Amino acid sequence: MLDYTRLKFAASSDGAVPLFALDADNLSAWLEGQTPTVQNWVKAQGFNANVGSVCVVPDADGAIGIALAGLGDDTARARGRFAMASVASALPAGRYRIATDHAQDDLEEHALGWLLSQYTFETYRDQPPHAAQLVCPDTLDRSRIENIAAGEALTRDLINTPASDMGPDKLEAAARQLADAHGAAINVITGDALIEQNFPMIHTVGRASATPPRLIDITWGTTGPTLALVGKGVCFDTGGLNIKSGASMGLMKKDMGGAATVLGLAHMIMALGLNLQLRVLIPAVENAIDGSAFRPQDILTSRKGLTVEINNTDAEGRLVLADALALADETPPDLMICMATLTGAARVAVGPDISPFFTDDVPFADALRAGARTARDPVWEMPFHAPYEPLIEPGIADLDNAPKGGFAGTITAALFLRRFVSNTARFAHFDIYGWQPTAQPARPKGGVGMGARAILAALPKALNL
Template structure:
């Protein structure tokens, strides 16, 4: 998919000066301007409110310069990527940012501008945003373009419906990413999953016309080891515990964890981070036919733990468990799991926050700090040990769907932690992967959550 517009304009181009001003800074900026310009700006009603713009004409009717409103301190807390909102409103042209900002703020402006250029056009042509930005001085343009491309990859994968993004297509997308970066990809598919001891991946996906599989991408030969595990349920009917229509409508996004780790992998490989990366994606469809797994079935996992099935719609944790167990057999320095796992997480924190679980304080601190720098909000949730008994049904080692409905995100996280016993640093993200309404730099649809926060945290966590 073409994302050539998610790049900065060439620095040698003739550019329109752009002044990004907070509400408090507008009056001071105007004081230094000619009277005619003051009158013009006031006539346009520009006050520096967040996401507003004002263009100032030259003598020939073109644009001499432009103003972008950044709002006040309260609006900064309420809105990310305000510059993206401005970019979407500015007329066609190449712009050069003239006002000074600290590095993190400047990077947010530049990345937000790039992300504002994203549109999903696989099935319908859409006019591109015509306002382009020259990368501000002091920023690494290639780095920001790589991050934007990784986010665009995630969005494209989530936005594509299951008719064109089933396990075969997800494998093809992973293969294309591996080829682009010189990585290797091995695939275990169909009945070979049983032969190679991935029984729960096979069980969840066996009712689909498209065989289930485990994708295993590896890149890099030196440095600390990082494993990313992403839930790749390309469509989730709920299985025999079938979802109602209201809950099934967005299930093309149930591979959002896989899409997010692939976008993050593109960032890591594209930036050439000095580490050894492994990406594991169990790619399945949770479908219904005569071979579908049933409530009350008991499955034996790769790790040997038995699992009682009390709801076939709690399938994501099953496929992830086999992948996590594989990674844990040769424990990496850091393992991160990303999944659109529970509705309980959305009830707890809404669609904008990426909740995560970890027992490692250094990792938690690095993720929080990285999220703040990257403007990619996360929120730590507890591995609450007293709830362990909720996932122990008695007839088997584990219950995939404890009754009662309490603490659903926490019990799912505790379930996954049972399959990671050797890896010292582990985090699980229970993400949403969907932007329910348009926001600056984030149109309605698939969206990455947590990837930029993780990227920002890696140097501290892995001593890169």
């Protein structure tokens, strides 16, 4: 059982130490309002309000009287986010309450960043607890922030778990746990039943694994607009017969990062009780190698009836997503969002910290950009560039799963997926990385959610909730 709701604010404000979160440019003004004793102490400690710096000022009895937290200057803030997360690990044990005034969005960033900084992956090794706890500011919705943090923790836990313990069957178990927690319905189609129920590409990609492929289908809510989330659940990707190098295979436990992210987002939506009808579809497979593995030059027929020539078995994610997208498109939702760790080209384009997305829906794109700024969850719009459509048309079949040449790989992958969404008017595709290569404030090295908080912030405007 996954304990993804473990990131919490302090249970009580009793004895909480006032914490003054200060920008470098307002430190002097703040000091002018303090006693000479405090001024001298802070200056003696060399505190300059750099990002992550702390200063603890004792009271008359030698206990912690107040604490100062550095938020840096304009340049530092422009180059990073969640500055308060750096402070959380630097402060001594105890309870703290933010005692300075901040804009509401900034205050929520501080509070969420503090919670996310407490995340550790403890399945295989005990980690020391974070001793400094934050009292949730009175003006914030404590439950909302804790539920957002829980969704992120779920995503991180799923990605961080190795494929030996997070194959398609275990991903199904995690989805069932989430559905049960929220009273959602869940249906799973497994193994040869995928062929019988017309999900041929999901079955083909996953059939070489010792753990059968499956399609996970969660539904929740009875009123409001309809939202479909489709997440790539490739629990490990060897590359198939076009086998990856050892270096490229090393991080492939994260190839189910799209599935992990939509499950984390689904938790946020259900826990917050948004007035919508949610459907989550996850094709869960392992792209393995044995005598039944699919081959280069095979031609597959998809659920939608489109034929696909296989020019690289390592371009398998778009195949399993295609069948799931086609299913969602048969009862068109008001908005469909696909999330996948799909292409290396996306990482070359925007690096590991930004979630590139594709959509023809201008209002959703505008709402998403605004939501990304509010949630401190950066996104960047990429084009469904129609002149590249011929690149995914091989001639011998309707579609090519891996166009030759290497140009515009993230765009051609997005165009491929869009071919399976012909009835749904509003569609967006996210090509995420799902991994934090080096530790950053609120984001330790390892699995990480990308785009989920931005989408959550965009949904009220995008769906008129």
